[in-house]
Amino acid sequence: MKITLFIIVSACFLFFSCAKKKIPDSNALLGLEYYPTTVGKYVIYNVDSTIYNSLSQNTIVTKYQIKEKITENFTDNEGQNALRLERFIKKYNPLKSYDSIPWTIKEVWMVNATNKSVQVVEGNVRFTKLIFPIQQNANWNGNAKNTMGEWLYSYEYIDKTETIGNKQVDNVLSVKQKNYRTLISYQNYAEKYAKGIGLVYREITDVLSNNVIANVPVEGRIEDGVIYKQTLVTYGYE
Numbered sequence: 448m449k450i451t452l453f454i455i456v457s458a459c460f461l462f463f464s465c466a467k468k469k470i471p472d473s474n475a476l477l478g479l480e481y482y483p484t485t486v487g488k489y490v491i492y493n494v495d496s497t498i499y500n501s502l503s504q505n506t507i508v509t510k511y512q513i514k515e516k517i518t519e520n521f522t523d524n525e526g527q528n529a530l531r532l533e534r535f536i537k538k539y540n541p542l543k544s545y546d547s548i549p550w551t552i553k554e555v556w557m558v559n560a561t562n563k564s565v566q567v568v569e570g571n572v573r574f575t576k577l578i579f580p581i582q583q584n585a586n587w588n589g590n591a592k593n594t595m596g597e598w599l600y601s602y603e604y605i606d607k608t609e610t611i612g613n614k615q616v617d618n619v620l621s622v623k624q625k626n627y628r629t630l631i632s633y634q635n636y637a638e639k640y641a642k643g644i645g646l647v648y649r650e651i652t653d654v655l656s657n658n659v660i661a662n663v664p665v666e667g668r669i670e671d672g673v674i675y676k677q678t679l680v681t682y683g684y685e
Contacts, residue, residue: 448460455479458651467552477562477579477580477581477638478562478565478577478578478579478580478581479560479562479565479579480642481581481620481640481641481642481645482560482565482576482577482640482642482645482646483644483645484517484530484558484560485517485684486517486518486519486520486530487516487517487518487684487685488516488517488645488682488683488684489515489516489517489682489683489684489685490514490515490516490644490645490646490647490677490679490681490682491512491513491514491679491680491681491682492512492513492514492515492649492677492679492680493510493512493612493677493678493680494510494511494512494513494594494675494676494677494678495507495508495509495510495674495675495676495678496508496509496674496675497509497602497673497674497675498508498516498672498673499654499669499670499671499672499673500671501670501671509539510539510546511536511537511538511539512536512537512539512545512678512680513534513535513536513553513605514533514535514536514537514550515532515533515534515535515646516532516533516534516685517530517531517532517558518531518532518533519531522558523559525626527559527624528560529557529558529559529563530557530559530560531555532555532556532557532558532567532570533555534552534553534554534555534556534685535550535551535552535553536550536551536552536553537549537550537551539633543595544647554570556568556569556570558632562579563578563579564576564577564578564579565590566575570648572593572595572672573592573593574589574590574592574593575588575589575591575592575600576589576600576622576638577586577622577640580603581620582602582603583602583604583605583606584601585601585602585679586599586600586601586602587600587601588600589624596627598624598625598636600622600623600624601622601623602620602621602622602623603621603623603637604619604620605620605621606618606619606620606642607619607621610650611639611641611647611678611679612679612680614679616641616671616679617641617642618641618642618643619639619640619641619647620639620640620641620642621637621638622637622638622639622640623637624636624637624638628663628664628665630659631655631656631657631659631665631668632654632655632656632665633653633664634652634653634654635650635651635652635653636648636650636651636652636653637650638650642683643678644679644682646677647678647679648676648677648678648679649675649676649677650675650676650677651673651674651675652666652672652673652674652675653672653673654669654671654672654673654674655669655670655671655672656668656670656671657670658670
């Protein structure tokens with residue numbers, strides 16, 4: 448009897464030990480909660496763009512709103528499930544409120560969202576925006592599906608509460624796409640996603656200055672380049 452009881456207890460111990468090892472990392476999240484794919488979901492953003500051109504010596508500042516809406520599920524030409532992402536625009540008018548300006552279609556993008564990744568075709572260029580499961584400091588080549596050369600994306604932080612635009616947003620996931628600085632250039636590409644919303648912030652800073660000044664960073668003496676910021680206004684379903 449004692450021998451039999453020992454065997455049963457030992458077997459249970461081994462079973463639960465093995466089962467415990469199979470529990471996934473608590474920091475490993477599925478991921479699609481950061482990129483909801485329900486048809487009808489929309490997100491509206493404020494966009495601020497500044498373009499610098501040393502040849503024309505012009506600095507072009509533009510403001511507008513972008514609305515991104517998932518309008519359809521379909522099968523793409525590779526037989527994969529895909530989403531149609533329609534992008535609408537409202538150009539800023541200092542004499543009118545955005546609410547009084549109608550949306551006009553700007554372009555259509557395509558999204559492939561699976562339990563492994565989210566890929567977005569912006570124009571004709573495919574970017575791997577997210578990989579799953581989400582883990583701190585995980586990195587991947589965001590340009591693996593295009594010909595632009597390797598860019599190592601990484602998760603900078605997960606589930607942080609922060610203010611984006613005028614909103615406090617919970618469960619923010621930050622993706623560092625590129626951050627590179629020299630004496631004459633600075634590149635900072637980043638995106639942020641939030642659970643239940645999707646993309647909430649996008650920044651592209653890609654600037655250049657050959658006029659080197661001691662203790663003055665490139666951002667303080669820009670000659671060429673672009674600074675683009677896309678910030679959450681609101682979201683919903685329709």
